[in-house]
């Protein structure tokens with residue numbers, strides 16, 4: 034069994050689910066890692082250290098910036114020449130596009146957001162959530178190769194063996210660019226909710242602290258956002274202490290408290306951390322579908338009837354402005370930090 | 371400018387969806403326009419307002435999907451087209467992309483706008499696959515769109531930040547929530563939509579053959595029941611509560 038594993042990275046920063054995909058590929062047989070882009074030699078070396086049997090490195094200026102068309106063409110060209118049985122990718126914004134297009138080129142299909150994958154003769158059966166996780170389906174792909182994007186944190190991450198060598202073969206890019214990248218802006222801070230083991234989230238409640246006096250000269254809306262930023266500062270402190278990421282409800286995003294990249298839920302990210310602490314989040318169904326797969330859910334909310342308590346393992350009825358900093362302090366002591 | 375918004379009809383997200391006898395059941399919950407596709411219609415209407423032209427809402431689905439198209443009309447779309455054919459019952463995303471591409475060519479478009487993904491299947495593959503079949507550039511996950519003469523520039527909202535991309539028209543786009551809240555149908559819009567006749571095209575009408583599904587469902591399951599026994603942590607002071615809660619969290623061994 035020969036599997037391609039696409040290592041998704043942004044300027045050398047690898048999406049950790051790529052390594053999880055590599056571990057999964059090894060359980061089926063030979064794993065060939067694909068690394069695209071210039072200046073990605075370290076990514077290729079890391080792929081060997083995480084267990085790839087071989088790396089195909091498309092170190093080509095045509096691939097410096099990600100574009101769906103050239104990345105997809107390079108992927109399908111390599112698949113045509115190497116005939117893998119399976120192509121695995123981590124589920125990211127980029128891979129959904131490039132896998133989608135490569136599947137058209139190769140006349141096959143893509144199983145997305147897969148949380149389980151079993152070999153079945155020379156094919157595979159994938160387990161994936163549908164209807165926002167309200168149902169689970171097993172799906173099969175009759176095309177060859179089978180393509181699957183895997184959900185972050187669904188498969189174990191293989192150990193890294195520092196210094197482990199292997200063959201890195203340079204390959205060419207394929208396809209024609211029909212779009213151009215004009216630039217990047219970090220206006221929305223980088224946040225990787227999909228891979229976070231701990232997420233501390235804030236909802237509309239983070240702006241609700243009347244005892245905080247905003248700087249003079251702010252109108253009502255500015256004062257609300259200012260208060261919310263004080264609330265998110267407390268949430269960020271806790272998240273940082275626990276080595277986690279900051280999440281948000283849609284009301285917090287719509288209120289301008291924090292950027293959309295942090296949103297958890299139906300129109301934001303679906304996450305599955307080990308620990309999810311919801312602060313000042315009411316627990317609307319559209320939020321719940323994004324976080325109910327967390328192993329342990331903690332809810333901190335003023336309202337004892339808030340629906341979030343129905344999905345929580347632990348609940349605190351209280352003011353987040355008091356409970357969150359107290360929890361940070363208690364954790365600091367107990368973790369010896 | 372001719373703009374097409376691709377929309378699908380799905381069970382409302384409040385619906386209690388269950389697996390019953392191998393089939394998906396949502397009881398008597400209403401079918402609605404896929405929430406992500408409301409943003410697609412919103413994005414299309416914004417571009418029409420900015421550059422002039424028309425917005426066509428396009429859907430593959432059963433007769434009942436006309437209701438979703440009517441919602442797009444009520445929001446302000448100029449016309450709606452339903453592609454409906456018994457041969458399309460088991461459509462996968464590759465099949466949907468091929469049929470949509472054929473319909474898009476028949477209608478003619480400078481820009482096609484998709485939602486990010488469907489609520490039911492949730493694959494998020496159809497936009498890029500349609501772009502590939504058409505051979506048009508794909509600008510995905512746009513939070514902002516700007517058309518300038520024969521080209522379009524978008525701000526993509528990605529994990530790492532925003533990426534600005536540009537391509538010549540015609541192009542395929544998908545949009546995310548940052549595009550702006552979908553407008554509510556106006557009273558006039560609702561009246562217009564209720565009177566509209568929506569053409570129904572068969573596979574033959576769009577000049578496509580029934581695509582054989584490549585991805586198929588083998589089994590459908592309800593997720594394991596979650597025993598959410600909630601333990602409420604109480605105490606005299608926030609510090610006391612925090613102390614107890616911290617112990618509970620540490621005992622879960624999730625850190």
Ligand SMILES: Cc1cc2nc3c(=O)[nH]c(=O)nc-3n(C[C@H](O)[C@H](O)[C@H](O)COP(=O)(O)OP(=O)(O)OC[C@H]3O[C@@H](n4cnc5c(N)ncnc54)[C@H](O)[C@@H]3O)c2cc1C
Nearest residue numbers: 236237238241282283284298299300301313315320335353
């Ligand atoms: C199509 C569609 C898609 C959607 N997608 C998403 C999505 O992806 N993600 C999402 O989150 N929502 C989504 N929503 C919105 C969702 O329905 C809710 O409106 C939203 O989740 C509410 O956010 P919230 O819980 O922060 O705000 P609210 O519902 O206003 O809740 C605020 C909570 O904070 C508590 N509170 C107030 N002050 C304090 C305090 N000082 N201390 C402690 N608690 C306090 C209150 O008791 C209340 O429970 C979507 C809606 C639709 C229609």
Ligand SMILES: Nc1ncnc2c1ncn2[C@@H]1O[C@H](COP(=O)(O)O)[C@@H](O)[C@H]1O
Nearest residue numbers: 376377430484485487488493494495496
């Ligand atoms: N049957 C359909 N008719 C029209 N558009 C569709 C259909 N299915 C999917 N789409 C579009 O493709 C997007 C992604 O769908 P999916 O790949 O199924 O997640 C949706 O948000 C719609 O814009």
